[in-house]
Structure formats: C-alpha cells, structure tokens
Amino acid sequence: MRRFGLALVLSATLAVPAVQAQQNLSIATGGTGGVYYPIGGGLAEMIGRHIDGYSAVAEVTGASVENMGLIHREDSDLAIALADTVYQAYTGTGAFEGRQVSDVRAIASVYPNAVQLVALQGSGITSLQDLKGKRVSVGAPGSGTELNARALLESNGIGYGDFTVQRLNFNETADALRDGDIDAGFWSVGPPTSSILSLATTRDIQLISFTDEEVENAIGAEPVFAPYALPANTYEGVTEVTHTIGIPNVLTVNAAMPDELAYQITKVLFEKIDELRAIHPAANDTTVEFTMTSTPIPLHPGALRYFEEINAEIPDRLRE
Structure with missing residues (x-):
C-alpha cells in the first residue's frame, strides 16, 4: 500500500505543469552619466511590463564599441550604440577592421547624439583648433564618443599628438572639468545629458561650435554624421545655438534572437513610446x-x- 501511495504521489507530481521561468534580458547601455542608461532602463521596464515571460535589466558598459562585442558574443541581448560604430562593426571597417560583427541587426534608431565639446568660460578655448596643447578628454576607452571625437579631430587636421589625451567617461569628464584637471571634454550623447546639466549648475560652461568647413570635413570622413544645431538654453548659461554634428543611436540585437521576441520588442518600443518619453526627452x-x-x-x-x-x-538597405 505504501508503494502504491508513493506511486500516486509521484504520478500527481509529474502531472503538474512546470511553471515557465521568467527569462531575463540584458540591455547593454553606457555610463550612468549619459542617455543610454536611462533609455535602456526605460526599455527594460517596458519589456517587463508588456512582454509576457520576459523581464529585462539595463547594464552599465563602456558604450558603443564594447556593446558590439557583447552582442556578437551574445553576452547581452540588446545594446544601444552609435550608428557609425554599428556600421563599422557590421562591415568590418574602421575600428572593427579584421573583427567584423556580421551578426548584428537593428531593431530601431532611437534618437540622435550630438557631439558636444565643453570647456569652462575663461579657458581660452573657443574653437576646435584651440584644443592644441590643452588637456582634453575624448571619452571613455572603446566608446562611441572617442570614435566620433577622433574622426572629427583627424578630419580637421588635429591628431592625438597635438594635445594631452585623457580617456574619461561622462561623469569623470565633468568632474575633471569642474576640478580644473582638464581644459575641455567631448560628449557624444543625446542632449540634454545629466553630467553636463550638473556641471553647468556649479561652473560657467561654454559649448564650442564648429565651423561649416569643420562639419563638412567630418561628414566627409564619416557619412553617418549630419549637421546638428543644439538649441540655445539646453544647458544653464549657454544662451546661443551650438553648431555641431549629430549621429543616430541604434538599438541592436544578435541575428540569432528569435523573430517573435524581436517583433514584440519592436512593437512595444513604438506602441508604448510615451512611457519612454516620460523617462527621457531624447525619446521624442x-x-x-x-x-x-x-x-x-x-x-x-x-x-x-x-x-x-x-x-x-x-x-531596400534595411532588408537583408
């Protein structure tokens, strides 16, 4: 009788349907002082709220270049990256020569970055050429900011040998400017960004405009660049339009992602976009x-x- 009873218990146990485990998706973003992290965090919340069986979390990373490696290795499920970095990864050109990431695919272009060159008022820096001989942060190592800054500088005849190079993330760049440890810093990020907003509350900052020729030179080097006018009063004390360049940011996945999941993520992104816009204005x-x-x-x-x-x-270019 005991054996029979045990068999009934085992049979009943096996008959109970297994509860499907919640699958957690990783979203590779950037540093906490930029826009990738809040955008990624907002998208994670939307996935958890609207896609059955899935949750998601935004991960802090070194941004665009690192993110392409994470997608290729499938260490992250989604990643945000600058369009030029994504294109170079997909085609195996530029920074990705010899290490093509041919399995990266796009979900959407989310918002444009603006290359923002920031100095303190009174620094003597009023143009790109004034960076020569100065201490300049070009962005975190392996970031899209550094790729953009280098393309802009080199297309206008300025090399890393012309100034003292610092490779700092957004928050570190703001802190170094605030403390006088550097003279200028680059951001390639959707404006307004929290680290510059914070810096502008404690120091008088200026954003450096680029000439039409400098913008044209940059576009000649990187076709994904486009002229961009950063509105006046985006940051406290910056009362004039800043003429710079813009670059789209792309939400990417590995080609191996199941079609249904990629479809659901795309559908949620566009049909619930007001939820993301409530988190950061870049999603406008x-x-x-x-x-x-x-x-x-x-x-x-x-x-x-x-x-x-x-x-x-x-x-047609968006179809394989």
Missing part, C-alpha cells in the same frame, strides 16, 4: 520615420515584420 525622436531614414544596417526579421505590418516605407 524615437519614430518610425527616424528609423527608416537613419538606420545604417539591416533590420532583424522580427523588427521588419512589425514595420511591414504598419505599412512603413522600408528602404
């Missing part, structure tokens, strides 16, 4: 039209399915 630029005009690599098939469903005009 997250539109289907921006994705169609700005994305530099093919879309994941799951994302493509969503855009086809809503009858978006999809350029």
